[in-house]
Amino acid sequence: MIEFRKAGILLVFQILCFPLYGQNVEVSGNAPAFGGEKIEFFLSPNPVIHIDKPAGECFVDDEGNFLCELNIEKTCRVFVPLGIYRGYFYAIPGNRYILSLPPPKKKTDAQEINPYFREIIIHLGILNEDKMGLNYLVHKFDDLFYPLLEDAAINAYIHKTSDYNSLIDKLNNLDDSTAVPFYDNYKKYNIQLLKIVSSGFSTEHKKLFSSAGLSLDYNNPSCIALINQVFNNYFSNLGRTKEGKKIYAYINRDRNYFSLLEIVKNDLSASNDSLPELVILKSIYEGFYQKEFSNKRLLEILDSLQVSTKIFEHRIFAKQIREDVTRLMKGFPAPDFALENSADSITELNALKGKYVYLCFCSTRSYPCMNQFILLGDLLKKFNEKLAIVIVMADNDNSIVKKFAQDYGFEGIVLIAGIRNDLFKQYKIKAYPTYYLIDPDGNFLLSPSLSPAENFESVFRNILLSR
Structure with missing residues (x-):
């Protein structure tokens, strides 16, 4: 069963933000307890694997003041490692954010060397946002949404039916009408996720993006959360269907990426390559940790996708996935240090x-x-x-x-x-x-x-x- 706790979802489902020709985001604050410390800011640029991409850094002066400029192309989530905490906030290009940091609490030596230690995920306060600010709205929505999602997941696990319409009414009754598209989409994706969890997964949910008119948004964590839920173990599930079992021959025998893409597009009723390619990228990565597919063949399919895709982000994702899965693979160079x-x-x-x-x-x-x-x-x-x-x-x-x-x-x-x-x-x-x-x-x-x-x-x- 997938754990739907807020911290777990925030940690697992990462988002994309490409700082190409963006506007500066100014981040500042006063935190005397962090005097002399360096504060680093990261983006998480790949929705398939976890990668921290530096976005900026600054030092806190003796009086606790800090100021940093981040170059951001689109509204996205920014992460801030703070000892045992992994803080985050949402940044809109061109905006200024005055952060409120938690009291410092460094990792112990045992936590530093513990490969299983996970930071506590916290949504940082923004001192200069009002009640219609993006961070305030998301925080307010999350406080209501995640308990509902967890209850729905528990009910689904024990085969107890949830009245998701009443749950969705609670979310829709929030006084949060706004002109911020990012928040509207954040809410829309999460409501779809709640519907899926409440009603039990159905193969029809694979066609959710086409049937519900949802667009693919790499920057929005709720979109990535929805994709991860709907398309978990997608190749394995597809391979159990009469038409879908062809994927084993397409991958392991024929190394035919284009036939694979076509069967996935048909399965998703997709009108373009965006979602099918992302689902294939996600499924290839999962395939390296399963026994159904040849790692060598998966790499060849991945290379074909990287060369043939017309979507810039997908070329980057494919390259990063390849680097991640081959980093420790037999026959590949050991990372130097x-x-x-x-x-x-x-x-x-x-x-x-x-x-x-x-x-x-x-x-x-x-x-x-x-x-x-x-x-x-x-x-x-x-x-x-x-x-x-x-x-x-x-x-x-x-x-x-x-x-x-x-x-x-x-x-x-x-x-x-x-x-x-x-x-x-x-x-x-x-x-x-x-x-x-x-x-x-x-x-x-x-x-x-x-x-x-x-x-x-x-x-x-x-x-x-x-x-």
């Missing part, structure tokens, strides 16, 4: 080419990590000429990492990640320890790899014998 090592010098991953690299992400707080260091030391002694063992420690305290390396007498390369949380996101670290084996050319060979306790030595010997 340069970090301080326990000997107070810098080690660059690409500088180790010529040897196999057994790359481990670990933490001094992880018992399984500590438990395997003796095994790693034994591996290094046996394969020192062929294998470099690199351990990236997810710790902020350099002295602890250095003492740790000394205490264990480990002679491999121990690197200190410090505040490089982006590296753990890049390598999609979800648990400690996590291992990868990189070949002498710098490409992934085992991704992820077995741990020393899982008979890695035997597997590696066979690799050496086969080459």
Whole structure:
């Protein structure tokens, strides 16, 4: 069952905003508690995968004042990381926003290295907006909408019928008539989502955009939420139909993107390529984490879409999806990095080419990590000429990492990640320890790899014998 809590939806369903030739949005405020801190602003430019795109940054002065200009093409949501919080607000090109920030609360060291930690999502207050301002209207609508949506989801789960007409009446009775199209669409998409959840999903909902006259709006998070709900596991569901089962041949055998596009357009009763292409992009990304399709064939379909599409945004999405799914794929280059090592010098991953690299992400707080260091030391002694063992420690305290390396007498390369949380996101670290084996050319060979306790030595010997 999909969790429809407000924070969950705000986190999962991201939006698009392309700052191409936009107008400046001025953001300011007074937050003395943040004095000396840097505040960063991000857009989330891809509705299929989560990508933070920098939109601007500024420093808070000693008196708590800050001022930043963001270049924004269309009305969209702007994110502001604030310690344990992930704040957001809606920005209209050409407008000024005076932000009200929550009391600062930094992440603990444990939260910093925890790959499962998720920030608390909060809608930031806007001090210079009245009751007809976009942020006020959205906040007011959300306060009523999300409890209704969650109740409807629970009722659907227990097969209890919801009277969605009465629920929708509550939303329509809000005193929120406005000349802001973004808000009107935000409300319209969410009402359609409530109808779907209340009435139970039907295959006819796939034709919602054509039958209800809804347009595709990448900038509006409620539009993306609706798409994610209606088209979840779309390829798998389509493949169960008499006509739709052809997609397996189109993808896995024929690598025929145009036949795939045609069958999706027909299924959605779409008059143009916009929605079908976006649904295909979303479904391709899902397909990489399912067993029904060949990853190689999915990449070929993705490349065909990127080359043939006439929609600029879809070319960008396809490129970003390709980069995301191939980042850790066997045969593709391992993302390079340069970090301080326990000997107070810098080690660059690409500088180790010529040897196999057994790359481990670990933490001094992880018992399984500590438990395997003796095994790693034994591996290094046996394969020192062929294998470099690199351990990236997810710790902020350099002295602890250095003492740790000394205490264990480990002679491999121990690197200190410090505040490089982006590296753990890049390598999609979800648990400690996590291992990868990189070949002498710098490409992934085992991704992820077995741990020393899982008979890695035997597997590696066979690799050496086969080459």
